Amino acid sequence: MENKFFRLKRIKAQLKLLAPIPFLLFSLVLMVLSTSDQEIVKEIRRYSSRFFAPIVSVLSRPMEWGEAIANDLKGLVMLRSENKRLSDENKQLLSWKLLALKLADDQKEMAKLVNYIPLPNSKSLTARVLAENNSPFQKSVIIGAGRNQGVSKGDAAFGEKGLFGRVVETDDDISRVIQITSYLSRLPVMVGEERILCIATGDNSPFLKLTSIPEGAVIQKGDVVRTSGHAGVYPSGLGIGVVDHVGEEITLIPFENQGTPEFLRIVNYGLIGILQNEEKGK
Amino acid sequence: MTSSVSTHRIFYLISPFSLCVFLVLLTGVPIRSFSFCLLCIPFVYTVIYYFAIFRPIVLNVGLVFLIGLFSDILTGSPIGFNSFLMTLLFFMTNLNRRILGNASFLGQWIGFGLNVGVIFFISFILIALISRHGIVVSQTFFDYFFVIMSYPIMAYVCGFLNKRIGEFV
Numbered sequence: 001m002e003n004k005f006f007r008l009k010r011i012k013a014q015l016k017l018l019a020p021i022p023f024l025l026f027s028l029v030l031m032v033l034s035t036s037d038q039e040i041v042k043e044i045r046r047y048s049s050r051f052f053a054p055i056v057s058v059l060s061r062p063m064e065w066g067e068a069i070a071n072d073l074k075g076l077v078m079l080r081s082e083n084k085r086l087s088d089e090n091k092q093l094l095s096w097k098l099l100a101l102k103l104a105d106d107q108k109e110m111a112k113l114v115n116y117i118p119l120p121n122s123k124s125l126t127a128r129v130l131a132e133n134n135s136p137f138q139k140s141v142i143i144g145a146g147r148n149q150g151v152s153k154g155d156a157a158f159g160e161k162g163l164f165g166r167v168v169e170t171d172d173d174i175s176r177v178i179q180i181t182s183y184l185s186r187l188p189v190m191v192g193e194e195r196i197l198c199i200a201t202g203d204n205s206p207f208l209k210l211t212s213i214p215e216g217a218v219i220q221k222g223d224v225v226r227t228s229g230h231a232g233v234y235p236s237g238l239g240i241g242v243v244d245h246v247g248e249e250i251t252l253i254p255f256e257n258q259g260t261p262e263f264l265r266i267v268n269y270g271l272i273g274i275l276q277n278e279e280k281g282k
Numbered sequence: 283m284t285s286s287v288s289t290h291r292i293f294y295l296i297s298p299f300s301l302c303v304f305l306v307l308l309t310g311v312p313i314r315s316f317s318f319c320l321l322c323i324p325f326v327y328t329v330i331y332y333f334a335i336f337r338p339i340v341l342n343v344g345l346v347f348l349i350g351l352f353s354d355i356l357t358g359s360p361i362g363f364n365s366f367l368m369t370l371l372f373f374m375t376n377l378n379r380r381i382l383g384n385a386s387f388l389g390q391w392i393g394f395g396l397n398v399g400v401i402f403f404i405s406f407i408l409i410a411l412i413s414r415h416g417i418v419v420s421q422t423f424f425d426y427f428f429v430i431m432s433y434p435i436m437a438y439v440c441g442f443l444n445k446r447i448g449e450f451v
Binding site for chain 2: 017019020021023024026027028029030031032033034035041044045048052053055056059060063129130131132133134135136137138140141183204205259260262
């Protein structure tokens with residue numbers, strides 16, 4: 001009798017050890033379902049973002065204060081050298097300003113000569129970054145502006161220094177912006193003064209890789225990379241970054257490469273390009 | 283039992299789960315100073331590992347699965363991805379519970395390194411299978427290194443909670 005009791009107890013303990021197996025199998029089933037039916041996953045994420053983005057935003061406040069204090073201290077320590085750097089930069093910018101004014105005048109005159117019709121004005125707004133989604137599958141952020149504020153799918157998102165990403169999902173008051181460095185990101189770009197056309201692809205690292213480079217094209221370190229305007233998602237000429245390494249692979253460092261900005265400027269250029277086809281395909 | 287003791291009891295009993303949820307929520311906090319995501323490192327693995335050894339009843343497999351699902355929804359991974367990895371970590375640790383529970387602190391640390399190493403390796407394969415692309419190896423090593431290095435601090439926090447839970451259970 002006692003033996004039977006101990007045997008039952010042992011079986012029970014062994015079954016307890018195997019309890020995670022159904023959960024593991026269920027996870028695998030969920031994984032297969034979620035990769036095959038993206039729409040349900042998107043819906044779940046949209047609803048959860050609505051709920052959790054404000055919570056994450058509150059959690060990020062102490063972090064922001066800490067970073068602000070650290071930046072202030074750093075600023076105090078580097079005050080002298082920073083002052084010198086800024087005055088040098090100011091001198092340089094003043095000479096650039098004169099050149100820019102001259103070029104603007106020339107451009108106006110030439111536009112008149114060839115009867116150039118300018119692009120329609122873009123609409124923009126600034127939104128706060130509420131949360132960040134960083135997984136091996138994508139790099140995106142949630143911003144505190146949505147359809148009600150005039151954000152639409154395909155809008156370009158800019159940080160302080162350059163292009164940060166593109167709006168991929170919109171809800172009433174929040175939107176998701178996919179970063180240009182994310183795995184899913186593919187940007188038609190032109191490189192340097194030669195305007196070499198290629199594709200900038202993200203791999204979740206802070207850098208972008210240049211692919212589909214035409215044979216014989218010469219790309220050098222320091223070449224500026226801008227959007228080419230192909231596929232009709234971004235207008236031509238938006239600054240993306242600078243070529244950082246030329247070797248077996250050509251990588252570029254984006255202008256917007258220092259973490260996630262606090263605010264993003266969302267710009268609607270009235271272009272939707274291939275995204276329109278995507279919508280129709282759905 | 284007074285209501286204050288009862289509240290304390292509930293607080294400490296749900297504390298491992300709450301700590302995991304908090305750590306998962308932290309992964310969504312935007313970091314402005316670094317080009318890498320410091321808070322995306324899965325510190326939650328340490329909590330799961332620790333409680334799978336010392337209190338698998340308080341942080342049981344069902345709760346671990348839920349934490350994984352929550353992480354999937356929040357981070358933008360396919361649903362089931364993190365829940366699979368976290369449940370697997372719980373399963374592997376729980377299988378070796380007796381050995382790890384009786385091991386020295388250093389032994390537990392090494393055990394953690396091995397278990398989490400397996401999880402990182404499986405996640406590497408799963409990502410390649412699901413998204414048909416590899417992941418940046420340096421980032422994976424960076425995450426792995428930081429998770430292992432943070433073990434003493436995280437284990438201290440978990441140890442404190444475990445001690446308080448012991449007073450109520």
